[in-house]
Amino acid sequence: MNWSVTTIIPLIASAIYGGIFVAVAFSAPFNRLRRIFMVYLLAMLIWSLSAFMTVSGLVHVLTWFRVMTAAPLVMMVSIFYFVQSLFAWRRKITPYIFWYGVIVIVVVLFTNAIIPNAYLNENQILIYEFSNLVVLIAGPGYALMIFSLIELIRSIRETDNHAQRNRLRYLAIGLSITIVASLVNFTPWGQYPIDIAANGLTAILIAYAILRHQLLEIRVVIRLGLLYSITTTVFGVIYYLTIYLSMDLFRIVSGGNIFWISLLIAFLTALVMTPLRNQAQTWIDRVFYRERYHAGLMLGRLSEATASLLDLEEISQMILNEVTGTLHIHYAAIFVKKNHAGMFRLMAGQNLAPLAPRELREDHPVLVWLSKRSQVLTKHEMSNLPAFRALWAEERIELDALAMDLFIPLQAKGELVGMLTIGPKKSTQPYTPDDQLTLITLGNQMAVAIENARLYEELESTFVETVIALANAIDLRDAYTSDHSEQIATLAADTAAAMNLPEKEVDAIYWGGLLHDIGKIGIPDSILQKPGKLDDDEWVVIRQHPKIGADLVAKVNKLAHISPIIEYSHERYNGSGYPYGAKEKEIPIGARIVGVVDSYSAMTDRRVYKEPLSHDDAIEELRRNSGVLFDPAVLTAFFKVIGNGKDQNQS
Template sequence: MHLHTVAISLALLCYGGLIYIVLHRGLRGNRLNQVFSLYLLTMVLWHIAYLMVSISPSAESALFWYKVVVAVVSGQFVIYFIFTKTLLRIKGMEKLVRGGLLVWALTVVLATTLQEPAFFTGIRRDEVTGLFVPTFGPLLPILGVPNYLFLGYAIFNLLRGYRSTKSNLQRSRIQYLLLGIATVVLGTMANFVPRLQPYPIDVAANIVNALLITYAILRYQLLDITIVVRKGLLYAIPTAIIGVGYFLTVFLAVNLLHIVTQYQVFLLSLLVAAVTAVIAQPLRDKVQAWVDRLFFREKYDASLMLQRLSRTAASVLDLDRLTNMILEEVTATMHIARAAFFLRQEGSGDYRLMAQKGLEQGADLRLRKDHPIVEWLADHEQALTRREVEVMPQFKALWGQEREDLEKLGAELFIPLKAKGELVGIFAVGPKLSEEAYSQDDQLTLTTLANQTAVAIENARLHQETRRRLEEMATLRETALDISAQLEMSSVLRSIIERVTKLLGAKGGDIYLYDKAKGELRVAVSHNPWGDYTGRTLKLGEGLAGKVVLEGRAISVADYAAWPGHSPRYAKEPFKAVASVPLKWRGRIIGALNVADDTEGRVFDEDDLRLLELFAPQAALAIENARLFEAEAKRRREAETLRQASLALTAALDRNRVIERILAQLQQVVPYDSASIQLLERDKLVIIGGWGFPNLEELLGISFPVNGDNPNRVVMRTLKPFILEDAPAIYEDFKKEPFAAMNIRSWLGVPMLIGNRPVGMITLNKCQPGFYTEEHAR
């Protein structure tokens, strides 16, 4: 038997085995396997033609089969180009593919129709190997150039794919393909060296290529045929070991121990069979672990990952640590670009993004509880693929925003996390770095992981929720103690805002008080790193706090500056996320509680608003307690003032002295810059005394007609207090001397009555417009 015949038979065995593996996996619906099987078929035909050359009895027969080799090799180069294009998912190139097929067809036609010396000028039998060796004609190099160009372009695509891919697995596959095809090219080039031509160097190169492809399939899953190979190896290796062990045992027993009788052989066989039955399963397990570790590394790594996570997940109660640990393990082991956990929120039932890897920082995505994906996963146990979301009719009704959120997420699989039959979360994974689709094994691994960790994640979430509720209750209790221990408003409110911001992890906050009479809100307490906003005012409906008071509901804004309702007073402030809730007391709104943060991507969610609403009644109670305390203290001061005034009246008979004491006592109750007492004399009011005027002597004796154009007339006619927020803007007399020098803006007039009979009035003046209120008049 010639050396050529042995080498070719071995090559046929290698490529025939590869074809069997691919066909056993199936070709339907798998474009890559279809193209690869064509490539393997051309390799088989190539070696069949070589085999026919090696056994040809005549030069004419060998020359015919050499022409077949030329036709088949041309097709092999073109199909390998198509195979690399399919493997690397290169779009387009349809014209180039058609051109390659045309070159192949032309080569086939010319090789079968043209006579010598087109392809071969002659043929001779080699004296050493006995093989018929041709001499190349002028047409062979001409047709060989375009064929080699296609093969070179395929190698170029592999090199480009190697440099562009981020997957180590894909790089390893391409490395072995490059090494194999480079070996094939070198082997075919040996045919152009006359001294090497008689030897089967190209066949040996093809054998090396077959072995490299086989290793790439087994070790790096070049094609999706791992199940067939894995099962074959799993049963073949233990069978071979047991068979060899059995025959070796019998052989040694017969030849060394001289066991020859039928009875002795039967007992020995029975003993070996018993030992085999005992060691078969452990041996199978050992072989499975060895095969997975050596040839199916991804599956082996995934199995180890599941073991690690199942051991550690149950003992971790920190939700952030647990979810991030799972994400790190999954993305690293399965070479996934991005992954995320959506967990169910108490109260709303929506599923919020709680942990992610590979997405934009600050991404705030959520799936509402009636989202079609949520409803589908709640009713099914298996994973939902991106393809199913695109084609299934129940997902056609997704809103535009929901589709945008899914595009941002970029998930290829949605895996349900279920505990006690309820959907407690969703595990979303993005595409693989190799851009390959998820196999059934991959989906089974991820589903198993979800089933193993769902309970642990739910326990960690409940643990976190319980801790948060305990912190809330402790903070509320401390706040209640502060309210009962302190009656000074600003101290209690500052304590509340400091605790709220700490509990929410917010940078700052404010408490606004609402003045219904003026229709505005004023910052009573400010706790911010950006500055002290105390005293700032907003009109009702202005800004977030104004809108909250106007509408009576909690509101959260992700970016205050970009929010259409923002107030110009805060336009240049650095904070972004803001949340506000109304402060209500017995059905009426008395203010607003705000928190803010300047962290990029921070959003105050429903849980944050719920917590703010827990503290809002505490703040409202503190405000009302402080107001009641202040009102009671004021009434006591008023009573004391009246008592002091009565004592003054009884202790002094001098009118000027009495007036002076009354006005001095009054100033302790109602602030003023200047004040006067006017007595009613017939149809006019006459100033008989005053306090705080620089020119009091000029004012004494000035009278005001009761029926004249002045505010005194309103007081005497209605017998009720009368307030002017800006006196000069209403009555021109306040702009004239001697009143112009006093700079009177806010004016309050109160009648003096004996029974129901008016005897005069008291006027109080402030240089600040809008100062006096109904409370002052009371």
């Protein structure tokens, strides 16, 4: 057998049609439309394969040429039935079309009435002969194809469904190519594999329609492997031909056939072909699987990001940004269940209408439906399912205001913890099964993230309550400073906010103020509760409490960052404080703030050994020590918070 274009083209077309046939055979659901489509694919496969067998000259040429002629006629019949089933219409001639196909097969394959002779000449060119009866056999077939093409074109023009229009368009283009190319067989150009090349092009168009536009809504599980195998087959043929032609050329030049030269050529060819094949497969990923490719990247990014985030609003907004950007969606929203409130609150929204609801009751029909099922609810299903036919006016208004196409449940541990709602695509194309699968996967990821965030919030709430209880316990040891720590924390945080410090730093200063005296837990009651002034030895002990407190909280992960605030809270701007005598910028800003607030509180609190100062006197004392004991910038902010000229005695 001599390898040439006339043998390679039908072989490649056979590989493509064979792959598509297998893919459709394993798709679901397997209904009548798919069975007819498989007959069409099988006819095209036999057409291409018989063309290869004919021009290769390996076996009886006449027999395979007759098969090659019968196959397209069977394809014409299958196309007619396919279009008829696709549009659910039936013509009076329909029952007779089947018998036309049977007669074609019998007459063409088993008699000399249509093809009396076919052979390869000495130049391996196919020579064949058709009788005049071929018109009676082929004419009705072409009429069926033209009729089917007209129906496809009419449907393309009439349908409002953008996705369906795309699917039918590629079928119509492929059918047009097949009609024109097959007519070449009745011309002198028929000796060339033009019709088979057209078959290959049609196969590619059909594959593209299936993969890119879900032709017949086929979900092909092995699509990627199919395309890779086709690519590998094509490059394998090229690889073989390269070696074959190179060796043939070497024999002509050298007159010999050296094994090592053969091995070297094979090795060099493999080096060149492998990266080309890999690049072709990458191109397949980007062209046929563009949405899936980007969706996969999106899921990867979100998986990594949500693993490190514990803020519900931040997680929700990030997910919406990714989803709307990747899938090109107009608008979307995420609702999250509020614990023990019986409501689902809007956690994040993208381009929502002003009237879109901000909360949904947990007994809303959509939420009830989603809680019972782990699947996407579509707008189409909502308009047809009995559960949504008796919506209250308020519920219908809420759904109309949302105007969403998809509702995705967010379930964790069997509980509906949220709902992701998705609006229409900007392209107006419907959501494919792949899109829905991506959103379900995303929903599962998000449900876990929401549950983790909720657990974190509960843990944080418990932590806050514990810290407050601990601070109160410290205050209770000093009968004269009830609620002292809470007051310090609040004023310190307000002062930090007035200085425009970052939110996280304001939060840290609040906790630092709340626990600034926690080190007193290590001070004996005889000193801490002494009614009079402390002596020098007692002052040595009391001045250790900032260090004791700092060491204590430094061992707790969630509190370690406020340790410096506690440790330096009794330092003074001029270095006269304790425990280290730090001054100015050596003292953390949080500690400088807490120091000012604590000093104000000490001045205005009542003690057994002193009367409290008035608010004005305390302010004056602070102002007198600006730049001495206290940071002037902190005092300016504190005065804005505490006010001037108003008696605000803290008792």
